[in-house]
Amino acid sequence: MRIATWNVNSVTVRLDRLLAWLERSGTDVLCLQELKCEAAAFPTEALRARGYEAAVRADGRWNGVAVLSRVGLADVSGELVDGPAYEGATEPRTVAATCGGVRVRSVYVPNGREIGHPHYAYKLRWLAALRETVAPEAAAGTPFAVLGDFNVAPADEDVWDISLFEGATHVTEAERNALAALRETGLGDIVPRPLKYDRPFTYWDYRQLGFPKNRGMRIDLVYGNAPFAKAVQDAFVDREERKGKGASDHAPVVVDLEL
């Protein structure tokens, strides 16, 4: 089974590339983030025509997540346990489903904007709620993984030049501690192969030739429990999808499982 996660940065603009990528990659289960569409505008029919069911949570703003599956889609759940609100709204940033015997949760962790900004405190609260929500599933004896855009680089080598990140979000001790607490529920970091260069970056800024110069970050992560990790045959970043006109600024992370 092939499972992947991809921040598509607007499913509306990216639909043709999404459909082409699904066919080219042969992905069975795909966790999507940053849909930027209303739930009613999600391309359910186009995906169904290609054999994929979809669990979608979206509200038309800068978030929105989904799980696509062509191997079954059951036990869909949305909200975090005691999940925080931002400016009074509970945002659609996660959805979980069981697909072909694997429990997956797609996450789009809040960006944080700046240290000290209310969005940064929200990000840390959101990660704490994620930990509480996934703890029982992580402890299960069946394969489970949290996949998505975590907006945190787990270590200094997960950004192209750590010296440029002083005082910035995505690399702070508090954010990394939140990831460590998440892993303590029984989840391990499934680190993908980069396919080119030495580090498996998953995001490159659109500006200043970020991709050609490989000024990237590894912020799209796959955290799997022991039964999931045991089934992993391969994992890689599909950087080909970052190329060309009309690419998302994130590349898909692909994981192959032998169940």
Add this chain to the structure above:
DNA sequence: ATGGCTGGTTCGACCAGA
């Protein structure tokens, strides 16, 4: 063979992304 932002919204300057 990869190119100096892109997408969405308040319809066109501004916000958010990271």
